[in-house]
Amino acid sequence: MSRQNGSWSPSEKTFGKAMQVLDATASSGELYRNGLGMIASENIVSPMVQKIVASDLHGRYAEGLPGRRYYQGCNDFDTIESLGIDLAKSVFNAPFANIQSTSGTVSNIAALKALAKPGDKITAVSTADGGHISHARMGAVGLRDLDLSTYPWDEERMEPDIDGACALIREIKPKVSLIGQSVFLFPTPLKEIADAAHEVGSTVMYDGAHVLGLIAGGVFQDPLREGADVMTGSSHKTFPGPQGGFLLSSSEDEKMHKRLNNAIFPGVCSSYHLHHVAGKVVALAEFEEYGQSYAQDIIKNAQSFAQALAAEGFDVLAESRNYTASHQVLTRHGGKDSGAGAKAADLLEQAGIITNMNMLPGDTKALSPSGLRLGVQELTRVGMGTNEMEEVAALYARVLLHNENPSDIKEDVKNLKSNFQIIRYCFNDSQQSGYPL
Numbered sequence: 552m553s554r555q556n557g558s559w560s561p562s563e564k565t566f567g568k569a570m571q572v573l574d575a576t577a578s579s580g581e582l583y584r585n586g587l588g589m590i591a592s593e594n595i596v597s598p599m600v601q602k603i604v605a606s607d608l609h610g611r612y613a614e615g616l617p618g619r620r621y622y623q624g625c626n627d628f629d630t631i632e633s634l635g636i637d638l639a640k641s642v643f644n645a646p647f648a649n650i651q652s653t654s655g656t657v658s659n660i661a662a663l664k665a666l667a668k669p670g671d672k673i674t675a676v677s678t679a680d681g682g683h684i685s686h687a688r689m690g691a692v693g694l695r696d697l698d699l700s701t702y703p704w705d706e707e708r709m710e711p712d713i714d715g716a717c718a719l720i721r722e723i724k725p726k727v728s729l730i731g732q733s734v735f736l737f738p739t740p741l742k743e744i745a746d747a748a749h750e751v752g753s754t755v756m757y758d759g760a761h762v763l764g765l766i767a768g769g770v771f772q773d774p775l776r777e778g779a780d781v782m783t784g785s786s787h788k789t790f791p792g793p794q795g796g797f798l799l800s801s802s803e804d805e806k807m808h809k810r811l812n813n814a815i816f817p818g819v820c821s822s823y824h825l826h827h828v829a830g831k832v833v834a835l836a837e838f839e840e841y842g843q844s845y846a847q848d849i850i851k852n853a854q855s856f857a858q859a860l861a862a863e864g865f866d867v868l869a870e871s872r873n874y875t876a877s878h879q880v881l882t883r884h885g886g887k888d889s890g891a892g893a894k895a896a897d898l899l900e901q902a903g904i905i906t907n908m909n910m911l912p913g914d915t916k917a918l919s920p921s922g923l924r925l926g927v928q929e930l931t932r933v934g935m936g937t938n939e940m941e942e943v944a945a946l947y948a949r950v951l952l953h954n955e956n957p958s959d960i961k962e963d964v965k966n967l968k969s970n971f972q973i974i975r976y977c978f979n980d981s982q983q984s985g986y987p988l
């Protein structure tokens with residue numbers, strides 16, 4: 552950078568780099584505007600949330616809790632956060648809510664900090680069976696140096712083997728019994744597990760990262776009333792807010808509330824990204840208004856998409872349970888560890904359909920799995936319904952079963968998507984309710 556004629560002008564090289572970022576950002580926006588975003592952990596935020604996330608709040612600090620800050624200038628943010636805590640308690644029907652966490656993983660790290668000490672025992676679903684990396688030694692569980700045992704898994708029902716899980720909890724008496732997965736097709740029979748856990752003095756932690764919107768919408772399960780003491784989650788998957796996390800509890804105990812709040816700040820966050828928190832609060836208000844119908848539509852779409860894929864000839868998992876009771880659908884594209892899931896995801900991307908490869912029961916290699924994990928929450932958010940789910944399944948068949956050239960199909964994907972450019976279930980119903988940059 553140099554100063555010329557009284558003003559700072561950037562060198563071509565550094566300015567070029569910034570322009571590259573702008574161009575790539577615009578191009579990524581195009582990809583999703585013209586394509587089908589079907590990654591189960593993603594979503595698109597409302598225009599009002601987009602505006603707030605880009606506000607001045609992005610540069611501000613507010614350590615502490617509303618009314619008890621370490622910095623000046625927080626009065627307006629106190630209003631925002633207080634509103635948000637009340638809304639989160641109401642939307643999740645929770646006696647306690649902390650809305651500061653910057654992600655689902657951060658919520659998990661904080662919860663484990665509050666609930667366990669290094670060396671304590673924990674039980675969880677293994678990553679091979681769909682557990683999240685933060686439930687594993689490589690992630691938050693290892694960071695807290697917890698002694699992990701994993702539940703046996705019922706491949707037919709795609710949930711923990713309940714008798715086995717309860718027996719494991721009764722045998723090893725973990726400090727924390729962690730429930731919840733990244734591959735989450737069906738509600739977990741939580742009551743039995745919570746009974747076993749509470750019998751041995753274990754705290755039940757439910758990771759609802761993926762299914763938080765379905766829980767709040769009343770269409771999945773109600774962990775805080777089925778025995779979960781603490782519930783964590785992301786604010787940007789089926790709950791359609793900006794990236795961030797929630798930390799919730801069914802406990803009325805103020806000491807527990809203090810432990811959970813302290814685990815977030817000063818435990819694992821200093822700045823907690825005020826623009827995202829404010830965006831979360833607007834998303835909570837939007838969810839209170841529209842969340843129930845959004846959650847119901849997601850489930851209808853997931854079931855109809857799964858049925859349509861099966862009718863096209865795909866191997867869709869959990870047929871005996873009508874495939875899914877969440878936003879997710881799992882498909883198998885080849886033998887165990889064959890990498891067929893990776894190949895399928897790549898071909899779909901060439902056709903403008905964005906998905907992710909996923910390990911299925913029996914796979915052992917995360918980079919060459921046999922399956923895909925598909926989510927319909929984003930397509931639902933832009934107004935697609937069951938008819939479109941059939942159209943999307945037919946596009947999948949053309950790419951993956953009939954071996955048509957993916958770049959030919961990309962045009963058809965774009966045409967289909969051109970009719971779904973308005974973000975729904977939010978406070979903007981005008982024609983401008985569109986995609987971000």
Ligand SMILES: Cc1ncc(COP(=O)(O)O)c(C=O)c1O
Nearest residue numbers: 592654655656683732733760785
């Ligand atoms: C079960 C589960 N927990 C936690 C997380 C982490 O969430 P985040 O990406 O918000 O950190 C994920 C992410 O997909 C998840 O699937």
